[in-house]
Ligand SMILES: CC(C)(COP(=O)(O)O)[C@@H](O)C(=O)NCCC(=O)O
């Protein structure tokens with residue numbers, strides 16, 4: 001039977017909305033003078049887009065004008081030249097909740113410098129053969145409101161000027177407000193509130209079919225977002241990565257007030273095959289009558305403390321405590337929901353609200369699970385995805401549905417859930433805008449971030465548009481730490497929020513509900529269509545970047561402690577890097593609280609943000625730093641070490657040149673391993689730095705380089721490089737060198753190795769981070785270092801010139817380099833990351849282009865060669881070089897000790 005309403009569900013009282021926004025200066029219109037002032041005071045966050053340069057974009061107040069009535073207390077100020085971010089918005093207005101999906105765009109601010117131009121020519125990257133993405137670079141945000149607080153939703157849209165960012169205007173910020181602006185919307189409210197939207201915002205709602213939206217939203221999520229779908233059995237959550245090519249057909253069960261069951265055969269190909277009127281509305285409606293609960297979440301919370309056997313008639317009640325094993329029913333199976341109430345001489349008040357709630361929840365969830373399975377069976381569908389706000393990440397609900405599907409299908413069918421479960425319709429409406437290119441995005445184009453959200457509490461919108469730095473800081477300052485326990489940690493959101501920065505602890509009980517409630521954690525999706533899968537991965541489908549899987553609790557606990565202990569030192573460095581001002585201290589403190597809160601959250605539920613590996617934790621730390629506008633915490637350390645290393649480079653090169661080829665190659669590899677000791681992310685190394693100068697430590701480290709190393713494939717590598725006997729092997733055509741730390745690591749380790757490869761006729765591409773992370777060098781910093789090094793070395797100079805790294809020097813040295821124009825080039829490319837590790841499923845297009853001609857890759861450092869990619873296989877020769885600067889990792893990974901070295905060579909063979 002068709003359900004009576006299809007609204008994606010459910011009223012919740014006291015919803016605390018939180019939404020995140022890291023970018024500042026994005027609004028074209030700001031509401032008050034104070035806001036404008038606070039905008040001026042606050043520099044915007046930079047780092048979340050890899051395209052951003054280290055400098056902070058400023059709010060462009062030129063031609064600012066008051067719009068509307070000058071007499072108004074809080075007149076709107078129009079910033080016509082503020083074009084940093086513009087938006088798209090789509091809505092799903094259900095009976096109980098309004099879901100918003102909106103997009104904020106970033107201008108591509110990458111510096112198209114001469115180096116990049118030359119590089120693009122060299123690598124054959126031209127814009128001509130690339131698809132142009134209208135939404136290139138931006139973020140997709142998910143927010144919701146209670147429907148009865150629609151005015152707050154309208155205020156929110158207005159404060160962010162989301163209604164202005166439609167088609168024509170998205171490209172022309174100077175355009176006046178469009179009289180005919182249209183917002184895509186689905187759900188019953190798109191009809192009901194059309195006039196209100198016109199009246200308040202001057203926009204028309206373009207109504208999109210709800211089923212259509214649900215399906216296209218689900219298809220998009222399942223194809224484009226990593227770790228979107230998961231199973232949930234007996235409290236255990238497991239992410240399922242679904243192959244795009246094997247996605248269809250599936251059954252989509254949307255549990256709203258009522259329930260729809262849709263068979264999905266492809267994009268735009270679907271059929272509503274069934275439904276049930278016993279859905280979320282039934283649970284909430286009956287629950288409200290029977291328990292006097294005031295909100296859906298309260299009802300859910302009650303269920304967690306309930307015992308349904310006091311009210312349900314179980315098989316055991318009928319069979320005198322026995323199983324009915326002949327037909328496979330255990331004594332605890334519910335024979336009849338609420339069945340006990342018939343025979344007992346009790347009134348409603350004699351049953352506890354907790355028991356009633358649980359009994360209801362089980363009744364409805366089982367029923368939905370069972371009907372869904374029967375429909376899947378009708379059409380031979382193996383996968384069932386459940387969505388809609390009924391589920392809202394509630395573990396027990398998911399377990400119950402999974403149990404029903406498992407039970408009735410005898411394990412043949414699988415229930416799966418979606419992290420963005422409540423936003424299917426809104427996303428689908430968003431997808432219905434034509435030509436924004438979103439439908440073409442692939443899983444590697446989307447980077448999901450979980451930064452600290454600016455608060456949006458109590459369903460109320462006050463003051464400035466959300467997301468400014470001050471807001472974030474003052475919220476972090478409200479955190480209270482009791483011993484090691486954080487009592488108001490961020491993403492432990494109250495139920496019914498988007499999970500982004502809901503700061504209140506759930507009103508009752510804490511403990512049990514927390515993990516359920518917070519399961520709605522969804523981040524902001526950063527859309528970076530320039531990201532690509534690294535083309536040299538042997539098998540991208542099975543590639544797993546993380547070596548250390550943190551779903552093992554003891555492992556998570558260990559790394560949690562390591563990162564927590566490192567925090568005070570990191571904060572000191574970060575604050576110092578910003579001049580040690582009071583503002584920097586405040587931000588430093590907020591950063592520490594924010595990161596600790598994330599860690600605490602993850603300790604409680606490691607899968608909260610998707611599958612968790614060590615690389616994710618390390619990246620999260622960098623993201624948090626950027627969130628609080630620490631652009632480069634190790635800037636001065638990097639500078640100091642670069643200078644010290646450049647000062648001794650010439651001597652090192654002379655020493656190397658005096659060696660035989662064979663000794664030189666060994667010394668070079670030793671040099672890389674030894675210099676990898678300069679790692680400010682390792683506790684043990686930082687302790688060492690207090691005991692000597694850079695050069696002393698470097699010498700000591702080199703002197704300790706005794707072979708065999710713990711992993712030692714040097715001889716095989718040497719043979720490939722130098723051959724054996726009379727056999728002189730062909731040099732590699734192009735080598736990609738993934739470089740790591742500033743100072744000795746790159747300058748005394750990797751650069752001399754690069755020079756050797758160049759000398760042998762191999763083109764070298766130095767691959768460095770797009771954004772700073774710890775003391776890692778960035779692609780922006782490298783050309784200057786190469787230029788300095790080139791002063792001491794002709795090979796480097798000619799190669800750097802050929803690679804376009806010495807653009808300015810080229811003119812002055814043109815005469816000297818006559819006849820050397822055929823020199824093999826040395827190039828620098830950014831990798832697309834801002835982390836000490838690298839996930840090769842998401843690299844810059846620059847790197848992907850450079851990789852196409854490469855036949856050797858060298859991954860250097862613990863982050864890139866051990867924490868990630870240790871087990872990665874490539875379509876070319878690969879050399880992994882690192883010093884292990886952590887005892888536990890050394891034991892676990894190589895059965896060795898701290899400071900042991902890894903030289904792993906994996907020829908293509
Ligand atoms: C963050 C790092 C991966 C950086 O190492 P690198 O890639 O620079 O060699 C490493 O410093 C690390 O794992 N540190 C945490 C462990 C510790 O302090 O022992």
Ligand SMILES: [Mn+2]
Nearest residue numbers: 740741776836
């Ligand atoms: Mn590093």
